[in-house]
Amino acid sequence: MNIHIKNQQEINKMRISGYLAGEVLRKIEPYVIPGTTTEKLNQICHNYIIQKKAIPGCLGYLGFPSSICISVNEIACHGIPNKNKKLNNGDIVNIDVTVIKNQYYADTAKMFIVGKTHKIAYELCQVAKKSLYRTFPVIRPGLPISIIGQTIQNYVNTTPFSIVKEYCGHGIGTTFHEQPYILHYNYHENKVFFKPGMIFTIEPIINAGNKEVFCMDDNWTICTKDYSLSAQYEHTVLVTENGCEILTKRKNEKIQKIYFNKKK
Template sequence: MNRIIKTESEIKKMRMSGKLAAEVLEMIEKYIQPKINTEDINTICHDYIVNKKKAIPACLGYHGFPKSICISINDVVCHGIPNKKQIFQEGDIVNIDIAIIKNQYYGDTSKMFFIGTPSVLSKRLCQVAQDSLYLSLKSIKPGMPLYKIGEIIENYVKKNNFSVVKEYCGHGIGRNFHEEPHILHYANKENNITLKKGMIFTVEPMINAGNPQVTCMKDGWTIKTKDHSLSAQYEHTILVTEYGCDILTWQKNETISPKLINKH
């Protein structure tokens, strides 16, 4: 088990990595337009990470993943592989997942984008996915049982008649892409870890409009909803602080504060 509590110098590096990952999502927004192929988006992000930010795209080559970022459209839940043949269409919803390494430390974040005007369902699904993440982050503080995060997310998602994917979870992050602890996005009391100041991990609920079941495509990476329903995901890397948590991958246009103070 990796050392879960980060030192001050590690936290400083993680703030840098998180900010950098967030900046990639801010930068790419203007390129997310109809008729653009996902390979081009991958190239723009790769060049920005490597040349502008002097960092390493963490996904490239990770367990053999062939590209620098993941792009997941409509019924793709996660790990979509960018390619020239895949072209954004009016009405698509798109998740872009960015993970980078800077000074040997990882930053990891993702968000949804709309191509043109989304359907009412698409918009609502993305809103509920983002709100479920925000709600869970607002509850985080030292002393809280870890399972509460998943409980808050699942309760909110179910109340809105959507479902939570159970196969994939958030994770500790630091010098390694995936560390302890696992952050489940559904109610599960098996994980009896208590949150402590200095923990850094991702929360990244994947929310389906239909059933929670998913299936893996022949490429061994692309995960789709089994019933072909739409899927949405938002992800942040967060640091547990004495007052609540800091969102290390916070982006400028978000409706949530980068420093969450939990007095309850």
């Protein structure tokens, strides 16, 4: 497996990209309200990225037509912004942002709740977030990357929800998708181990119903097969000498930026 270990200069550049990607999600929050169209959200994010002299990483990637992905309610991922799609009170919305700054990518996503929503939707978003956050304390050099999927699976198994298996995290750098690929479920394989300088995304998709999804006619939008709600959180993560650093951590996000994960 050809995994590119980043040097200090590359890491510093990806810290800049990561900070900017997080800022896009922070800046868009006041606009995620009833009546706003998903295309308007896309345009606001696009303008902010360009203003910061960066490039929207999704725009044109394999033909994707928009600058960000916006996935509402039963859309699991890769939702295409639309001028006719207005947000409604109670919707849950995933906004997935990828930026390129100084030729380096960073990728992050979070859920937004529009107005007030029902209990199951709120709980689903919380479980998706916690399933991501629980992985950070188990990342350190020498451990197998499969511990990420094991950690997510063990947690989600305690809830009524399910994990989408078709989509995974990935290495990231001067290209959008690199090795290693990060599965979000327990697959009992210990062939690839964390090394300092590895950078990858973790981005579990959690469904309120069953785990099956399908691709809609636009060849991009992924929807839950039973039309149940879906939620996803994502961060770009650097493996350090003794833990990990969350490159896309947002200001005021209630997690550590740097984790020191001691051997037990």
